């Protein structure tokens with residue numbers, strides 16, 4: 001994957017030009033010369049694989065090292081927090097499309113979990129940046145026909161939407177509320193959800209700037 005190149009004129013955001021490999025475990029790339037042989041100068045690695053030794057071995061080869069970081073897809077969180085499962089239009093837990101389990105974006109404990117780990121990564125390792133992976137709603141989209149069920153209609157999300165957008169909602173069942181949100185309130189609902197996901201990125205940016213200034217953030 002090649003990333004970057006500066007746009008001509010007037011572009012103030014920083015850009016880098018790299019030739020990198022994305023994802024997983026770079027165990028086969030740690031020997032000196034490995035990256036040169038492949039013409040690579042950057043590695044995006046699973047954040048759970050990041051260790052001081054791995055980062056050092058890649059940097060000794062002159063590479064930039066980025067962690068790819070799971071924001072909305074930490075399925076194991078549901079084991080102890082079933083209330084973080086996305087709720088579908090029928091008011092029931094929405095099954096993970098093709099096994100891709102998303103998490104309710106308004107669950108505060110989950111968000112805290114992800115932000116704490118994000119901060120720890122930046123604090124403990126000399127990485128050049130973080131790529132937010134799976135920063136989207138409960139969906140399986142990397143295929144010819146994406147499966148993107150409408151979520152999340154949990155009580156927490158619906159109440160937060162009503163409060164933050166000053167939308168009066170009737171006291172009706174979740175399936176009826178879902179119909180209203182996807183009907184007459186569709187525009188406000190979608191915008192509110194987009195804003196919520198964006199707010200996660202805003203918090204990541206603030207943590208990054210505070211913890212490892214100069215590191216890059218992508219998604």
Ligand SMILES: [Zn+2]
Pocket residue numbers: 086087104105106107152153154155156157158
């Ligand atoms: Zn929710």
